[in-house]
Amino acid sequence: MSIVQPAQTYLNVMEVLVAEEVDKQQKQLPPKIAHYVNKSEAIAYALNRLPPLYATSQKGLQQQRLRATREMQPKIALAVRQALAAIQRDPLRSSPPLRLEVDRGPQDALRGLKELLGSEDLSWANLVDEVEHTLIRTARGEITWHKRGTSLAESHEWQDSRYML
Structure with missing residues (x-):
């Protein structure tokens, strides 16, 4: 049920x-x-x-x-x-x-977004600001995205270029 x-x-x-x-x-x-x-x-x-x-x-x-x-x-x-x-x-x-x-859709979606964006502080209240900030960092080349499930992204959905060698 x-x-x-x-x-x-x-x-x-x-x-x-x-x-x-x-x-x-x-x-x-x-x-x-x-x-x-x-x-x-x-x-x-x-x-x-x-x-x-x-x-x-x-x-x-x-x-x-x-x-x-x-x-x-x-x-x-x-x-x-x-x-x-x-x-x-x-x-x-x-x-x-x-x-x-219980319909866990919203909680599961938020948890997935936290993992994808690498933001443990993400909430529904700050979602738009966090996505905007992440998009700006991506446009600046600070974040490199990989398709989920690829070997580079299995443990992390994205990589912050500041930490790449």
């Missing part, structure tokens, strides 16, 4: 609080039992038994966190306790974890 995720501008505060509570309670378990607890399953189990608390701003995040700690903390602790009891890994049971494919 491929999921395209927009830039996230909201947060379910309950997810954060439940994850913190799972960590807290898991540390209190004997090591042999804690080893058989799948944290993701415990979090999902508890979240399915609690209401979501979404926030879209820093102030909203603080208010929802405060509300959850005041009003929901006993319910969160109980839901996590039940989750840890219910979701202990059966060593004989094996279920592959959920792997969501």
Whole structure:
């Protein structure tokens, strides 16, 4: 399944609080039992038994966190306790974890451009300036380009003529 995720501008505060509570309670378990607890399953189990608390701003995040700690903390602790009891890994049971494919096109493209341009500081914000700078250096003969995949360019997509002998 491929999921395209927009830039996230909201947060379910309950997810954060439940994850913190799972960590807290898991540390209190004997090591042999804690080893058989799948944290993701415990979090999902508890979240399915609690209401979501979404926030879209820093102030909203603080208010929802405060509300959850005041009003929901006993319910969160109980839901996590039940989750840890219910979701202990059966060593004989094996279920592959959920792997969501996120559209990595933009991240992969940026990573490729970083390699091609030899610029680890490249970001979407400075892409145009970096490409312009590289084109100017190429026009001046400071950079020599080679087709990707050729023996000269296998480890480096371009060579800076200042470093060539």
